Amino acid sequence: MSERRSPTIRRRRLGAELRRQREAAGITIEVVAEQLECSASKISRIETGHTTATPRDVRDMLRIYGVVGAESDELVQIAREARQKGWWHPYSTVLVGAYVGLEAAASSIRAYEQQVVPGLLETEEYAGAMIRAARPDFTDEQVDQRVRVRLGRQSLLTQDDPVDLWVVLDEAVLSRPVGGDVVMRGQLKRLVEVAELPNVTVQVLPFEVGAHAGMDGTFTILSFPEPSDPDVVYAENATGGLFLEKSDELQKYSFIFDHIRAAAMRPEESIAHIAKLAEEPLWKWRPRSSPWT
Numbered sequence: 001m002s003e004r005r006s007p008t009i010r011r012r013r014l015g016a017e018l019r020r021q022r023e024a025a026g027i028t029i030e031v032v033a034e035q036l037e038c039s040a041s042k043i044s045r046i047e048t049g050h051t052t053a054t055p056r057d058v059r060d061m062l063r064i065y066g067v068v069g070a071e072s073d074e075l076v077q078i079a080r081e082a083r084q085k086g087w088w089h090p091y092s093t094v095l096v097g098a099y100v101g102l103e104a105a106a107s108s109i110r111a112y113e114q115q116v117v118p119g120l121l122e123t124e125e126y127a128g129a130m131i132r133a134a135r136p137d138f139t140d141e142q143v144d145q146r147v148r149v150r151l152g153r154q155s156l157l158t159q160d161d162p163v164d165l166w167v168v169l170d171e172a173v174l175s176r177p178v179g180g181d182v183v184m185r186g187q188l189k190r191l192v193e194v195a196e197l198p199n200v201t202v203q204v205l206p207f208e209v210g211a212h213a214g215m216d217g218t219f220t221i222l223s224f225p226e227p228s229d230p231d232v233v234y235a236e237n238a239t240g241g242l243f244l245e246k247s248d249e250l251q252k253y254s255f256i257f258d259h260i261r262a263a264a265m266r267p268e269e270s271i272a273h274i275a276k277l278a279e280e281p282l283w284k285w286r287p288r289s290s291p292w293t
Contacts, residue, residue: 012080014075027064055079084119109166113218115170115173156162165201167203175281219257
């Protein structure tokens with residue numbers, strides 16, 4: 001089992017294996033629920049990885065499927081590991097725990113962002129300014145807690161087995177001075193620095209491209225080390241986000257990402273462009289007092 005595996009990915013893997021065993025035994029969810037004296041929705045949520053199964057639940061389900069011995073013991077052990085708490089658990093009220101769990105287990109992340117710098121690439125000052133603007137109802141303590149979590153996640157880029165990150169940024173991300181001139185210039189310089197890592201690729205999708213394949217919104221595609229763990233797409237929105245796992249959905253977003261990065265500047269051109277913007281930012285070209293035309 002990969003060292004990077006998180007409780008979230010263990011739960012997802014366990015659910016998929018339990019579903020496979022049930023289908024191989026020719027047993028319906030309703031029959032399992034009846035024998036375990038629980039709801040069919042509970043069995044369904046276990047199989048989709050949305051609910052953590054107890055070791056006893058897993059053992060009882062496998063007994064119904066006729067799975068015993070070493071194979072059963074291994075799955076029961078995975079159930080125990082899936083109930084462990086990830087490092088992000090204490091912060092479950094300030095982030096999407098399921099996303100962070102999948103992010104921690106991913107071997108590669110492909111992301112398209114329209115509005116803000118992705119959390120894995122943010123400076124502390126930029127993150128604080130962005131969160132304060134997006135959530136004016138937050139206290140300083142709540143903002144600081146969220147900033148700490150974002151900075152903690154960034155260790156994925158520099159750990160011994162780092163995640164492979166490929167990000168395409170709409171030029172709008174670079175044009176809006178979040179936190180003001182000094183903070184935004186620092187963020188642009190940070191992008192240039194982190195892009196030097198061999199596992200990080202940053203591209204810019206310039207305004208001049210016009211309409212493009214990613215205009216429906218921001219999304220992230222997470223891939224995992226083991227072939228048996230399928231990709232996940234996370235489409236973010238104001239209320240949290242949506243996880244997409246169906247094969248046709250994955251193919252659609254992979255297709256979109258390939259078209260976006262093909263339309264974007266090449267990585268080396270992108271970094272040169274970002275470095276130039278750090279010295280001559282777009283928001284300086286048009287004074288705020290000037291009327292928009």
